[in-house]
Amino acid sequence: MHLGIDLGTSSVKALLVDDEQRIVAEASEPLTIERRHSLWSEQSPDAWWTATARAVARLRDAAPHPFAAVRAVGLSGQMHGATLLDSAERVLRPAILWNDGRSHAECAELESREPRTRAITGNAAMAGFTAPKLLWVAHHEPEIFARTAHVLLPKDWLRLKLTGELATDPSDAAGTLWLDVARRRWSGEMLAACGLSERAMPRVVEGTEPTGTLRAEVAQAWGLSPTAIVAGGGGDNAAGAVGVGVIRPGDALMSLGTSGVIFVVTERFAASPDTGVHAFCHCVPERWHQMSVLLSAASCLSWLASAVGADDVGALLADVEPAARPPGEVIFLPYLSGERTPHSDPNARGVFFGLTHATTRADLAVAVLEGVAFGFADGLAALRAGGGEPDEITVIGGGSRSALWMRILASALGKTLALRERAELGPAYGAARLARIASTGEAVEGVCQKPAIVRRVEPDAALRDAYLARIDRYRDLYARLRTAFGPEAG
Numbered sequence: 001m002h003l004g005i006d007l008g009t010s011s012v013k014a015l016l017v018d019d020e021q022r023i024v025a026e027a028s029e030p031l032t033i034e035r036r037h038s039l040w041s042e043q044s045p046d047a048w049w050t051a052t053a054r055a056v057a058r059l060r061d062a063a064p065h066p067f068a069a070v071r072a073v074g075l076s077g078q079m080h081g082a083t084l085l086d087s088a089e090r091v092l093r094p095a096i097l098w099n100d101g102r103s104h105a106e107c108a109e110l111e112s113r114e115p116r117t118r119a120i121t122g123n124a125a126m127a128g129f130t131a132p133k134l135l136w137v138a139h140h141e142p143e144i145f146a147r148t149a150h151v152l153l154p155k156d157w158l159r160l161k162l163t164g165e166l167a168t169d170p171s172d173a174a175g176t177l178w179l180d181v182a183r184r185r186w187s188g189e190m191l192a193a194c195g196l197s198e199r200a201m202p203r204v205v206e207g208t209e210p211t212g213t214l215r216a217e218v219a220q221a222w223g224l225s226p227t228a229i230v231a232g233g234g235g236d237n238a239a240g241a242v243g244v245g246v247i248r249p250g251d252a253l254m255s256l257g258t259s260g261v262i263f264v265v266t267e268r269f270a271a272s273p274d275t276g277v278h279a280f281c282h283c284v285p286e287r288w289h290q291m292s293v294l295l296s297a298a299s300c301l302s303w304l305a306s307a308v309g310a311d312d313v314g315a316l317l318a319d320v321e322p323a324a325r326p327p328g329e330v331i332f333l334p335y336l337s338g339e340r341t342p343h344s345d346p347n348a349r350g351v352f353f354g355l356t357h358a359t360t361r362a363d364l365a366v367a368v369l370e371g372v373a374f375g376f377a378d379g380l381a382a383l384r385a386g387g388g389e390p391d392e393i394t395v396i397g398g399g400s401r402s403a404l405w406m407r408i409l410a411s412a413l414g415k416t417l418a419l420r421e422r423a424e425l426g427p428a429y430g431a432a433r434l435a436r437i438a439s440t441g442e443a444v445e446g447v448c449q450k451p452a453i454v455r456r457v458e459p460d461a462a463l464r465d466a467y468l469a470r471i472d473r474y475r476d477l478y479a480r481l482r483t484a485f486g487p488e489a490g
Contacts, residue, residue: 001069002439003059004432006236007048007077007154009033009097009258010299014055015425016063016070017432021447023425024066027058034094039101039127039346041337042094045083045157052158053221060223070224073162073214074435075233076240076427077155079175082133087149093141095154096133098175099259099295099337101346103132110135110177114193121174121190122181122271122279127338127346128295131177134194151200155233163212163230166202170281171238173204181288182269184281207232207239207283208437208444231438234283236427237261237291243430244394244420245450247284252390254409254417256399257426260297260372262379264290264388272386276342283434284444290388292341292379298399300334300350300368308361313398320365321404327466330354330363331474332371333481339375342382343478347486353477369405373412374467374474380413392416394450396423411463412471421451 001024004015011031016024029051034042060067080098085091096102107125110132111117117125125132130151138145152160153176156168170184178194178201180187186198205211210229219226233239237255241263246253249267254260266288271279278291296303301313310316335348352367383389395417399405401424410417422429433447 002432002435003070003073004428006428009078012051012055013428015428016059025059025062027055029055041097041100045091072229072435072439074231074431075155076431079235080130081154082130083152083157084148085150086147092144098128101127101338103127103136104346106132106135118273120187121177124273126344129177165212167205167211168202169207169232171283172235174280205232206285207234207434210438231435238283239427239430245448247448252393254393254395256397258299260294262292275382275385277382277386292382294375296334296336297372304368320362323362324366328366330367332367334371334375341379369408373409374471377412394418406457410457411459412467417457419454
């Protein structure tokens with residue numbers, strides 16, 4: 001038995017997986033985001049631990065005997081979060097999350113301090129990354145910065161609680177802007193540019209390798225053996241890719257979660273920072289990937305459901321899908337948390353354009369589905385400019401359940417989308433696979449097979465033609481509003 005834990009933005013998810021890679025039990029616990037100021041997005045690490053313990057307890061209650069047989073734990077989590085600890089490993093402040101935009105000015109400062117930032121990291125400095133956040137803390141909370149002895153990513157703080165070990169994996173570490181991504185090790189130059197040294201960083205271990213065993217008190221509280229190991233794990237997107245077997249060069253993934261990602265595996269470090277595309281390590285050895293990121297994807301639907309009084313996203317789509325007739329008349333810019341690829345604009349905001357007295361709730365929902373799809377189209381265009389051009393894209397995440405959205409996405413992208421078994425399980429399933437490899441030493445290719453395809457969604461030719469013109473209007477609308485969003489936009 002293997003346990004996969006995914007520390008997401010909106011929830012912690014835990015999966016119990018047997019030796020045949022079947023799901024024995026699953027559980028999740030919600031998380032909330034604190035937004036104390038404009039552009040801020042924070043969470044309490046203590047809330048992460050409480051939610052994790054509750055999710056694991058629910059698994060244990062659902063399948064006590066299989067749970068007791070767990071041999072290894074795999075971790076996945078939201079990337080880029082800055083969890084600051086003092087020399088006694090105590091949390092100094094709430095964690096600053098990936099969708100926090102306060103450190104936009106520090107991005108320019110970082111690239112000025114270290115002109116080789118893009119060459120070393122493969123990425124332009126963006127407010128979502130970890131390094132600019134530490135510069136912001138140094139400027140605005142100098143007493144906190146002075147006490148900072150360790151900086152951990154969210155999943156790696158869970159690892160510390162589980163094992164007492166300070167460790168991370170290359171896929172998550174690549175999102176900090178402190179990693180030499182080609183060499184899969186910390187960059188002294190990038191750390192020095194932030195007033196830090198490697199002493200503040202956890203050791204880097206491949207996602208398929210063990211990082212330690214459970215602390216005695218955790219093993220006792222959870223009802224597991226203290227010999228159960230904890231694998232290196234991976235950032236959420238890389239772990240999600242492992243879960244659906246996206247591990248070979250050219251394999252591609254689209255994640256429809258809180259944020260949206262298109263992820264293409266590469267056999268080498270392939271940087272294209274000027275296009276807004278990320279070049280990161282994969283969480284399996286000797287693999288890298290390119291990635292475009294849409295900061296708000298399924299979260300746009302969650303926001304709309306709340307705004308129009310729907311019980312939840314499922315209820316909204318159940319009402320809308322039978323009546324929806326895309327393409328719609330309303331255009332939606334999905335920048336509720338700013339945007340990363342291709343704009344790198346933390347000040348960008350969500351916009352409905354084209355409302356009339358006749359606009360209905362269904363029209364707004366279609367606009368949101370299309371707007372997110374157009375954002376993905378921008379991401380695909382950036383990947384194409386950087387040399388990545390997948391033929392078929394595997395889709396994971398809760399948004400993949402909507403047949404209407406899949407049709408809209410395939411048509412907007414002009415790509416075939418593949419829906420696979422277990423795709424909705426996401427990063428937690430990949431984390432369980434990494435745990436298995438770490439505990440058994442099996443080959444990555446043997447464990448990380450692609451699940452069977454449930455169905456393929458092909459582009460609708462008529463809808464594709466209609467969207468080509470609408471995507472141009474979508475892009476023009478952002479360009480016209482760009483300076484109105486804020487002086488630092490772009």
